[in-house]
Every structure is written in structure tokens, then in C-alpha cells.
Amino acid sequence: MCQMHHQQAGEVRTNVGVSEFVEELVVAITSIRVYWHEHPRVQTSLETLVEGLEELLERMDTQQLDLGASEGYLFVGKRPLLGASLAAARILEPLDIIGSGGISFRRGAAISDFVPLMQLLSRKRLEDIDVESANGFLESERCTAISCLPPFRRGRGDSPIADEVVDVLGTREFQRESDNLFALDIPVRMYQEVVDHMQSAMVSVCSGEGLDLDATKGHVETILRKIEDDPKAALSMSRYEQYDAFTFGHSIRVCMFALSFARAMHLEPELVNRIGAAALLHDVGKARVPFEVLHSTGRLSDDERREMSRHAVHGAEILLEMDSSDPLAIAAAFGHHRTMAGGYPATLHTPTLSTATSIVKICDVYEALTAVRPYKDRMSPMRAFRIMMSMNDHFDPKLLRKFMQVTGIYPIGSRVRLSNGEIARVFSQTSIVDRPTVDVEELTNGEPYARDQQRRVDLSSDDSVSVDELLLGAEMS
């Protein structure tokens, strides 16, 4: 029987808190680009930041939180925040431009301190600003509890960034630590760029401007190339389960699954791209759903449910308002919640779902079931598949079967424990859904094999060993 291995608590607790704090920073920066800083939504984010910082400092028993920034990562306590960094391009990029090594938050920081920081980080032009002038701006705005850190320099020792970690990150060879996600080798830069693109798309929609569809297609092509060149790394992105405030991660993961599925169906490359773009944009309508509904963690009222459902219509409208948008993407945005029998949005005519829309729908539901959410437990792929099979009329059974075969119950890139105790990483799916091809990487005691000792095993043709357990660790903590 397959079992799941849950993440450990304790040691990662502090960094989980910091990750949430960083995520809230990203939310605040994004919100202030859409609304104005006195808008209730922005004010709520800022209040959350103030409270969150206070709580963190209390827990860490310190007066100051230094958030380091280097090589595309955020650091705290000399450890990189891999997960938080993925969605933090809007923090990292401005700090990089002004040459700052991070941000320092001191106890007692109030909303009035965060506002100038947000304004600084959301500025369009930063080329003529350096650390000194940035801090000068903050001081002039009476921001006394937050400042920009000097640039990171190796050997200084006073930075929140560890020299050796930066060296490792710089060469992109990750030193593995237990249950931590260095080993996932997620293409961080690519993910950051896509998230940044999705954030910008949301801001554009909220501001009434058009989407940059060419950039969307470009990102889809990049992801597709990555899937072709390095499927393990690329599909690792699909297993990054961190919940993000604006559900960009969800759209990216759905895109990954859809591209992988479409490729496996041997579709024309152009069509694969179109399906990928449709998947990336299928939830773009959520930009028009009130924030309070979108991120409600309690049971939705009838009004709120109706409001949420409308994102499918909103998404199709947003795309339809642009001359260059793909009809396939419009149909997918509109119909990805519909079933063979109907469903929302209700139309006068009987719905017909194309294969393309059906692909997006399957990937959307699968991602929603298997991803982490603050309001639900994670679910194993097998359990998710069984639920999907029980949802009559929702999916074309042939497509669903194919999707399960392509995705497998042990996703590509995931770590598994074999029946002989060894730890392996899934390399590819085979015709038998629970017997993939794996790369055996670790001994039974967890020690890694030397490179020349690692071996690849096709479990579909090797009866002597099987997968015992899917390891869903604290991969992105």
C-alpha cells in the first residue's frame, strides 16, 4: 500500500513564518500596483504585515529581522527561502537594481513604515537609485523601522546571507539537506519570471489594460522547452505546492500538466503551445473576483459562490476584449468548469467541450485536488485520480485515463521509497501506472550513492522491486 510521508515540524517552523511574511509582502506590493495605498485591501495587507512581523520577532526572540537578497533568492538566518523566493521577483528585482543586499525590519515597524517601502519597491524607475538614496527616501518619508541592507559581500560575515550558500546557488549545484528542496532543482529563475508575468497580468487586468499575450506565449514556449530538455526539473515546478495569495502557482502548475499531457498525446507543437497558453490563462478572470471572496477560507455564502463562479465569464471577457487572443483560450477560460451535462456558466445552448478545453479542465481539477491549500490537506495523486474517476460526466473517460497514464501516481521528479528500502527519483512513466522508471539515488540509510553508482530501473519490467511510498516532504520550506 502506498503511504505518504508528511513534513516534519519544529525546525522549519520559523522559516514557515518568514515565508508567510514574505508572501504577504508580495501581496502588498501587488495590491498597491492595482489599488491606491489607502484602499482597504492594501491597508489590510499592511496591517497583516505589521502584526506578522511582531509575531515573528517575538517568536524568534529578536529585535530585528534581516531578509537577505542575492542570486535570485531571499535569505533568513543564512538560509535561502526557496519557496518564498519563487514568487518574490517583485522584491528581489528592485533590490538587485539598487544594489541592496536585503531589507531590515525592526521591532515596532508600523504601517507608516511599510508604505514608503512599498512605494520604493513598486517604482517603475530605479536605475538612478542606490542603497544610500533608497534609505534616504525611506527616512524622508519618516520610515524609521525599515531600511535597505548594504550589498552582499563575501567574507563580511555581517550579512543574513551565508557565503557558502551563495557560492552553491551561484553554480546551481545544490547541497542537499534533509527534507529540504535543494534536491528538487527547480528552475527558479524560470518560475520567478512566469510568476512575475502572471502578477503583471493581474495588475493589467485590474487596471483595465490589456494582457501581454505575446509574453504569455513566450513563457509557455520556455516552459515547454524545459519540459522537453529536462522534464524532471520542469515538472518539479508542478510539485511546488506552496499556496500563493493570488493563485498564480495554480495556473502555472495547470500549465505544466497541460503541456506535459498535450505532448504525450503527440499533438502538433503549435497546438501544444496554444493549450499551454490557455491553461496559463484559464483563471485570468479571477482578477475581477473580489479579493475577499477569492481568498475566503471559510464556507462561501451563496452570493460569494456566485461571485467566484463568475471568474469563468470574466476570464473569457478579458480575453475576448483583446483582438489577438486565441479562441481556444477564450473557450477554455469560459468552459473549464463545465461538464458534459452543463454547469456554470449557464448558456442557452448545450455545452460542447473540445479536447483542448477538456485537457485544461482535467489538469485544473487535478491540480486543485493535489496541491496544498491553507484550508485543506494535501491529497495523493492516486486518491485524486480515484475521485476524478468517480465524478461522472465531468471528464471524458478516455482522456482521463490517458492523463493518469501520462502523469502517473508517482509524478516525474518525485522521490519514492522502493520496496528494498532504497530512495529513488521518478524519471519517467511507463505503461503501468504504478511502476515508473526511476533513478535510484540513495541507500537504504539515506546516504546518497556516488554518481557512478546511481542506476536507472524500469520497474515495469523488473518485478523484484516496487514503489513502497511516495515521499511528499517539506520540499519547499
Added chain:
Amino acid sequence: MNPTPQQSHLTSDVPLAAQLVERFADFVKSFAIYPENNGRVQANLAALLEKLQAGFGDEDCAPKGTINISLHPGNIRVGRVGVELRSGTNLDWLRSRLVRSLLSGLKIDSGVNAQSVVEFTRQLLEQYTRDQLDQEFEQLWQEAFEGIELLHRLFDGMFTLDELDDNGSGDGREGDGGSLSLDLESRARLVEELCEREGIRSRLDHLGALAEQAGQTAQIGDRHGIDIIGRIARLLPVEVMNDPAAIMKIIMAALDQVTETLEESEEGPEPIADSDLSKLLFAARHHLFGREGVAACAAAEKLRESAERSKPGLRPGHARDAEIVDDIDLFRADISKLPPLDDHEFERDLVLTTEQVGVLMHFLVNWESKRSRTLYGRLVELLQEPGQREIELIGTYLARPVEDDSEEAWNDWRHRHGRTSQFLAANDLAWMVREAGALDPEDVVERFPEDFTLFLHTLRAGDAQDGRTLGEICQRVGVAALDEACPLLADRDSLMLHGLPQRILSWPLQETLPIARTFLTKGGPEARPPVVAYLRSLGLDLPEACLLRVFRDPMEISEKYLVGFMQILLTGQWRKLSEMHPSPPTPLSRHISREIVRYARDNEGDPAAVGRVAYAIKFLSRFRTEDSTTLLRELAGNRFTQFLSRVPASIRDAAREVLKVY
């Protein structure tokens, strides 16, 4: 939907104001369906005029002697009295017509009469079917109507301009529940932030450049734009803060219009009057304050109350999670029950046209028509070679309610049927209506004149069966009814679309004479050639018909003559003419003889026209009228001799033969 006065009007409990405006709606609705001289229309008109007369003496309806009818959110106000607007009623239907014609209401004084009401209503209904939606108020309403003053639907946001004080806080409109605008400080901050937004900043820079071109400084242009933004911010209610996209759109649209005006003039930016700003904002207002916008603001306001984020709590991942176990054997068994996929099986349905057509049709009927323009092109492309599924889908949007006989269901049908048929007709796709089984000839006859224009658009040129069907329908409807309804069928643009006159008149059916006449009177010169060709094809053995052969170029025949000719045919007077004999001389219609005389004189010296002139003379000689006698005498005299000297001998002889009559 019943266009007759509703029972509620007859009770004395209903206020006069409500009776008046409902009579108005009933009249306009009946006029939309039946011709002016229809009994129902006349009865409704009389009832309306009666209520208007009563209203002039009523203090609530006409506190200052004139009756003001004005549109407000949720009601129509008559004088001091608000009459509720319920969805699906005739009043709601009337409201939509007024809005589309850029009217916020009417001011009616005692000078109003039946004719002015009819003329106003006719124009109101014609404008509703127009395609161009970007016309200015002055372009739409060029005529004056006695006793009726039209009120332009200016931008007014959630409250009118004159209700704001200098501090920018307004009490909102009376009866609307009020809505406060932003306070001074928030407004200033909002303006400052808006000016930094990319889309707005670039427009302000452009205004600065235009100012410089006009010899002013860039700052003047910039300040001009900022002033406009400030004044718009003054008009915005706080609810709009939840819709930043709408704010951006409105401001950018306003700045674009200002820029456009400046680019066309050599003057620099000048202060813009409040009324002009209102008109300018009106063009963009429906994004914010149309029905959707107001509803969105209301929804956002309600949700804003729960802006606090609560901590997450865990709950099961799925309703069925508890009953599904992680068992690989069960899982394998479940999968094996699913059919396998052949890799090429889905190629046909990969990108399904039917799906896309369905989505676009949904928006076609549900979107505001201006936004619909963005999808027209896509839909036309998808429907170039439609399959049966697409045709059936279109039929769904045209189908009448079957089970639900409520007023709302029928109104909904009218709306989507109108949108769909208008789209199909405008894009030469009307044939799909019949293919989809949504327009049976029996239906056309039964519901005449409804759907008749659409039916015409579905006919295919040269198709014999279509021609027969047209003839049968016209016969069954009858000339009188056809003649009565044709002038009201549609506006010029709709009638002249996609060669409709050429198609309809390609069949030599006398039954379609009223249609031909309508083409001519509404279509103008463009319609003349197909009308003449049609008249020629009728093969009428009539003196007047001969004239059609005289003029080779249909543009040489005046419209007036053709209308007169068709009138003779329609009224049956042609029978009398056919019984006439050339001698004793019989009076010829004066205008016809003048036409011939004019023609002969105009072409007198033209060798190419000699034959036709001779023919004309021959024709004229069959009748003795004052004009023809005068002409022939002239021709017989010196002028004709001179004329004859220039023509071939055979022509000369023929002409002399003719003149022997005289």
C-alpha cells in the same frame, strides 16, 4: 408581450403619472409592431393624448405646466412621481429605446399633437435598429417635434453635477439612497496617484506636447489634463474605488476625447465647460454606471465589509475524500474500467468550432452591443463554413420559448432573437435562420410583419424555390397589408445590406411591388437600377411600362416617376389605362408626359439617343396631352427639321411617319 394597454391602467387607484407613462410605453410598443394606421396603434395614441391632456392640469405630473418624463435608476419619473421600472415590462422596453437614442427623458408641453408624437416615435424606433452607435446626439436628433423637447442623456454618475457642493460631497440623487463622493484629501491623493499611472501619464504628456505645438507650455497641457482628472474624481462615488479598471477606462477615454479635439484645432487647451465634460464622460459612463457597473459596485460594497483575512483552517480536500482509500489494487481496477484512448481519436475535436461559436454566441446576446463589436469578426470567421452543429446552435438562440410563457421569457427571446438575427443579416448569414428551422414560411405569414425583414434576408438570389416561397407569402399576406407594413420594415442600412434589393427583385413577382417601392423610397439612387430591372421584368403591357424601355439607363428615370408608376400598379388604376385607346386621345398622366418631353428635349442633339427619342415620340403620339401636343408641334416645326437633318435616313423616315399623326 401585449402591446395593448394593460389592465392596471384602468383602475382609478393607479396615479395619473403611472397611467400616462404606461400609455406612452403601450403606444410606442404597438407602433413598433403595427403600421401607423393600424387600429391598435390609433387607439393607443388616442389614449396617450388623453392622458397627456389630463396631465397638463395635474400638479404632480406637470408642476410647472410641462410634463417632464425622465429616466432614473429603477424608475421613470413623471413630474414629481416616480413609476417603478420592472424588468420585462413595456416600460422597461421603452427605457431601453430611450437610452439607446441618448435620451434621458422628454419635456412635453401643451403644443404636442398626434403628428409630433408619431414622428418622434417613428424616429425613436428607427434609431433603435441602427448599427452606428458612436453618433452624437445632434446627429441622431436633427428634427424638432412640436411640443416635445428632448433631454440629452448626459453623464451624471451616481448624482448630477448641480447637486455637488464645492467640497465635493454630494447627497446623491433624491430617492436613490445617496452616495458620498471622496473627501478632498482622498480625492487629491487619488488624482496624484492616477497621474502616475502609465496609461494616464502618457496621455498627459501628449496633451503637454499639443500645448507646446499651439505655442503654450507643456505645463499648461499637463495642467489641463490634471484638471479634467480632478473634476472626474469629484464626480466619482466611493464605491468606484473597488473598480480601478473602470476609473482608468473613464479617465483615459475622457483624455482621449480631449486630445482628439485639440489635435483637430490649432488652439491650445482651453477650459472645458461642465456640460461638455458631462457629454464627454457620457461616452464612457456605461462601463461604470451601466447596469453591470452599478451591480458590481453594489456587490463590491457588500463584500468590502468583510475585508479582514481570517486564519485558515483545515477541512477535507473533497467531499468524497473520506470514502476513497489509497488502495493500488482498487485503483488499477478503476482504471481498467475506463476505455483506452486512440491517439488520433480526438483530432477532429481538438479545437472545436462548435464550442467557440457557443461561447461567442453567449456573449453576443449578453454583452452590451458596443463590446460585442470585438467578437463580430471572430464569429463571422467561425461561421464561414458552418456544420450542422453550428447551425443547430444558432437555432437555439433564435428559438421561441416553449414551456415558459411569461412576459420575461418572451422579452428575453425578443432580445436574443433581435441580436442574433441582426448579426446574421448584417454579415450575410441570414440563410442560417431558415437552415436552423427558426423561420418557417407559415410563421412569417402568421406573425407578419414581425420577422418579415429577416425572412427577406434569408432568401437566396436566383433560387427558384425561394422565389416561389416569397410569392406565396406575399399573396397570403395580401397587397394591402404588405403595402401598409413595408415602409416600417427596417431602416435604409438594413434594407440595402448585401444586395438585398437585387436578390428580392430578381424574381418577377408582382406581389412584391410594395417591397420594391420601399426599396426605392428608402434606398435612394442605389436602389433604382434593380427596381427598374424588376419593373421591366414584370412584362407589363402598359403604356407606362413602355417608358421603362425607352430609358436604357435606369438613372435617367426619375424616382418620382417610378414611385408614381408603382402607385398606379398598386392601386389598380393600370386596368383603366389598359382599356384605353389611343384615339380618341386620352389624357396621359401629366407627370408622365412631362417626363417624356423632358427626356426628348434633353437628348435632342444626341445621335446616340435618336432611336430612343423617336421611340419616345411614337409613344407620346398615342396620347394627346397639352405637353405632348406642344412638343410634337415643336418637333414638327423647324427644330425637328434641324434635328432630322443630322440623323440617318431610316430614322428620319420613321420619325416622319410618326409625325403624320399630327
